Amino acid sequence: MPAKKPKQTAFTVAVSAPDIGSDAPALRVYVAMATDPLAAVAAVQAVAPEAAVELSGTLSDRLAARLKLRPGEVRPI
Numbered sequence: 001m002p003a004k005k006p007k008q009t010a011f012t013v014a015v016s017a018p019d020i021g022s023d024a025p026a027l028r029v030y031v032a033m034a035t036d037p038l039a040a041v042a043a044v045q046a047v048a049p050e051a052a053v054e055l056s057g058t059l060s061d062r063l064a065a066r067l068k069l070r071p072g073e074v075r076p077i
Helices: 037-047 061-066
Strands: 009-017 026-034 052-058 074-076
Touching (some): 009 037, 009 061, 026 037
Antiparallel strands (some): 009 026, 009 052, 026 074
16 A cells, blocks of 8 residues: 655744844745744745744645645745
């Protein structure tokens, strides 16, 4: 029997980077399709290496399907 694929979850990750010319950091939220929270944070950190990243939650399976997210994909929302 073939090995079962690990379940992918759409994790939301908050990204804050210093905003040039402003005292407050710019805050963005990314969604990352991954098998676990650590993989999601690592994937977002690869996209925004200078920023501070923090796991903030998950999206429902239904919403992830409507966004047509693929495994390993990172996208700003």
